[in-house]
Amino acid sequence: MAITWQDIHKEALERIHSRDWAPGALIPNEADLAAELGCSRATVNRALRALAEDGWLERRRKAGTRVAMAPQRRARLAIPILREAVEARGQSFAHSLLSRETEAMPPLERALLGLSAEAVTQRVRTLFLADGQPYALEDRWVHLDGAPGFAAQELKEVCANEWLVQHTPFARGTMDYLASPAGPFEARHLGCPEGTALLAMERATFSPDTAVTFVRTHFAPGHRVRLEL
Amino acid sequence: MAITWQDIHKEALERIHSRDWAPGALIPNEADLAAELGCSRATVNRALRALAEDGWLERRRKAGTRVAMAPQRRARLAIPILREAVEARGQSFAHSLLSRETEAMPPLERALLGLSAEAVTQRVRTLFLADGQPYALEDRWVHLDGAPGFAAQELKEVCANEWLVQHTPFARGTMDYLASPAGPFEARHLGCPEGTALLAMERATFSPDTAVTFVRTHFAPGHRVRLEL
DNA sequence: AATATTTTTATGTATAGACATAATCGAGTC
DNA sequence: GACTCGATTATGTCTATACATAAAAATATT
Numbered sequence: 001m002a003i004t005w006q007d008i009h010k011e012a013l014e015r016i017h018s019r020d021w022a023p024g025a026l027i028p029n030e031a032d033l034a035a036e037l038g039c040s041r042a043t044v045n046r047a048l049r050a051l052a053e054d055g056w057l058e059r060r061r062k063a064g065t066r067v068a069m070a071p072q073r074r075a076r077l078a079i080p081i082l083r084e085a086v087e088a089r090g091q092s093f094a095h096s097l098l099s100r101e102t103e104a105m106p107p108l109e110r111a112l113l114g115l116s117a118e119a120v121t122q123r124v125r126t127l128f129l130a131d132g133q134p135y136a137l138e139d140r141w142v143h144l145d146g147a148p149g150f151a152a153q154e155l156k157e158v159c160a161n162e163w164l165v166q167h168t169p170f171a172r173g174t175m176d177y178l179a180s181p182a183g184p185f186e187a188r189h190l191g192c193p194e195g196t197a198l199l200a201m202e203r204a205t206f207s208p209d210t211a212v213t214f215v216r217t218h219f220a221p222g223h224r225v226r227l228e229l
Numbered sequence: 230m231a232i233t234w235q236d237i238h239k240e241a242l243e244r245i246h247s248r249d250w251a252p253g254a255l256i257p258n259e260a261d262l263a264a265e266l267g268c269s270r271a272t273v274n275r276a277l278r279a280l281a282e283d284g285w286l287e288r289r290r291k292a293g294t295r296v297a298m299a300p301q302r303r304a305r306l307a308i309p310i311l312r313e314a315v316e317a318r319g320q321s322f323a324h325s326l327l328s329r330e331t332e333a334m335p336p337l338e339r340a341l342l343g344l345s346a347e348a349v350t351q352r353v354r355t356l357f358l359a360d361g362q363p364y365a366l367e368d369r370w371v372h373l374d375g376a377p378g379f380a381a382q383e384l385k386e387v388c389a390n391e392w393l394v395q396h397t398p399f400a401r402g403t404m405d406y407l408a409s410p411a412g413p414f415e416a417r418h419l420g421c422p423e424g425t426a427l428l429a430m431e432r433a434t435f436s437p438d439t440a441v442t443f444v445r446t447h448f449a450p451g452h453r454v455r456l457e458l
Numbered sequence: 459a460a461t462a463t464t465t466t467t468a469t470g471t472a473t474a475g476a477c478a479t480a481a482t483c484g485a486g487t488c
Numbered sequence: 489g490a491c492t493c494g495a496t497t498a499t500g501t502c503t504a505t506a507c508a509t510a511a512a513a514a515t516a517t518t
Contacts, residue, residue: 002502017398017437029468040503045469061469061510070310070394075404077304077456165299169246175304175456179408179428197426199408208246227306227404231472258498269473274499290499291481462517470509479500488491 003039008047011037016056016067026066027057075227079175080201082128082136082161091131095159098125098189105141105214112204113143113211120144122151124160127189134190137218146212161215164205168212173205177225186218199223232268237276240266245285245296255295256286304456308404309430311357311365311390320360324388327354327418334370334443341433342372342440349373351380353389356418363419366447375441390444393434397441402434406454415447428452 015021027033030048034041048065051057055074059065086093103123105115115121121141128136140160142150147168155163180200187194201217244250256262259277263270277294280286284303288294315322332352334344344350350370357365369389371379376397384392409429416423430446 004501017400019398023395031468041469042471042504043502045471046501049470059469062467062512063510064468070313075306075308077306079304079458081299166252169248171246173458175458176453177406177428177456178451178453179426181426195424195426197408197410197424199406199428222407224405224407229308229402229404233471260498270499271474271501272472274501275471278500288499289481290479291483291497293498460518462515464513464515466513467511468509469511470507472506472508474504476503477501479498481497481499483496484493485495486491486493488489 003037003043005043005046005050008033008037008039008044009050012047012051013056021067023067023069026064029064075229077225077227080225081165086128086130086135089130092129094129094132096127096129097155097159098127100124100155103141109141109214113141113206113214115143115211124155126155126159126161128159134220136220136223137186137189138215139217140213140215142213143211146207146210164213169207170212171206171208173203176202178202180218182218190218190220192221196221199225232266232272234272234275234279237262237266237268237273238279241276241280242285245280250296252296252298255293258293304458306454306456309454310394315357315359315364318359321358323358323361325356325358326384326388327356329353329384332370338370338443342370342435342443344372344440353384355384355388355390357388363449365449365452366415366418367444368446369442369444371442372440375436375439393442398436399441400435400437402432405431407431409447411447419447419449421450425450428454 012021012027015027021027028036030041030044033044037044048057048059052059052065055068057065058068083093101123103121104117105113105119105121110117110119121143124138124140124142126138126140127134128138138161142160142164144151147164149167150163153163178200180198182190182192182194182196182198184194186192186198187196190198192198198221199219201215201219203215203217205212205214241250241256244256250256257265259270259273262273266273277286277288281288281294284297286294287297312322330352332350333346334342334348334350339346339348350372353367353369353371355367355369356363357367367390371389371393373380376393378396379389379392382392407429409427411419411421411423411425411427413423415421415427416425419427421427427450428448430444430448432444432446434441434443
């Protein structure tokens with residue numbers, strides 16, 4: 001077959017790696033590259049666009065394409081779906097509902113979701129186990145108006161996380177990672193001393209219309225989030 | 230102008246959000262969509278491919294395109310370049326070299342980089358300041374064979390991080406986030422009590438040929454990493 | 459010299475048409 | 489039923505061409 005855009009992609013990456021195209025330098029324009037490499041401009045465009053999306057190149061109309069000063073500025077993170085993360089390691093997955101109450105959100109969390117004090121929310125706390133060992137402790141508030149049907153749902157089989165993923169239209173959100181010392185609650189359920197440094201994740205989720213849920217998850221001691229670059 | 234791929238992208242996202250195209254369901258093929266929406270198949274392809282890259286759709290040859298069961302499974306993380314992160318918040322950026330010695334890597338870190346015990350490495354510790362306040366504490370090993378010129382470099386003006394980014398061909402690596410209690414060294418330099426829960430990042434970097442560097446960075450208390458979904 | 463206007467140019471994108479490729483489906487076979 | 493194998497089909501990609509658009513560079517105007 002003819003030259004594929006992957007060929008061009010590979011060739012360009014090699015030129016970047018070899019510093020033939022040095023960081024900050026302007027590279028030849030698409031038309032010239034197409035002529036040099038023996039393919040159409042569209043193919044070159046496809047390859048260079050992919051490299052730009054991954055942060056290797058910076059492109060601007062008329063100004064041309066240059067190698068990024070700090071290459072590889074973006075990484076993809078697979079959003080953890082707890083069940084999959086656990087089962088991918090060949091461990092058994094289980095969860096147990098610790099508590100579920102209709103409870104107003106604290107002002108701080110409420111502000112993050114942009115909800116008024118009148119919004120009705122439910123607090124659900126769940127412990128996740130991998131091979132019977134504590135894996136993560138989830139503290140979740142669900143905005144009932146944003147998740148119709150949630151209140152009526154038993155959470156024995158399906159955990160809150162999975163129910164929401166499958167039943168609410170998801171649009172956007174934020175996810176923060178931070179370190180947090182274990183409080184009495186986390187210490188008891190994760191089986192570690194109070195004050196242990198734990199990795200925590202805070203996630204706010206919005207449907208196209210309104211806020212849906214805010215979660216704070218504490219992971220068991222030693223947990224890591226890995227990104228491949 | 231004619232219909233753009235962004236139009237199709239938006240239209241498709243709306244159909245997903247409205248559950249007109251429900252999770253798991255098969256959507257019409259490209260040719261049909263092109264006919265329905267009044268554009269060429271290439272335009273539809275561009276839009277659907279973008280949605281697939283962001284995790285909204287799953288595409289397979291012959292099998293067709295379906296809405297992902299757990300939509301939005303990937304997030305982009307902007308890899309922190311400390312100087313940029315600090316300056317983006319309008320704060321002044323400074324760094325101070327705490328120590329620099331030729332020192333063998335501990336076996337654990339060495340194994341991560343796949344280096345033999347003979348590899349010559351330098352250990353560099355740097356404190357980063359934002360508006361004069363401690364921001365992050367970096368503990369770095371540099372494999373001198375993988376970073377030619379590093380040993381001769383003064384690190385007063387340019388910090389190790391920036392020098393390496395600009396002078397070594399970068400290819401791939403891993404990045405882990407974890408929680409770690411402050412030891413005496415971190416406590417002293419970050420100005421917090423020993424045992425404080427700190428967010429830490431471990432990063433291994435490889436050039437096309439060999440391992441380049443391993444870094445462990447402890448961030449000041451309260452630090453967060455944010456991902457936009 | 460500062461400012462406004464035009465020209466130029468590299469990337470961005472749409473199109474029709476063609477072929478490649480993977481995977482499913484169904485027909486025929488054992 | 490289990491299997492092989494070819495037909496079918498949806499996505500993947502390349503091509504050539506055309507025009508759009510942003511922004512830099514050059515030019516004209518004040």
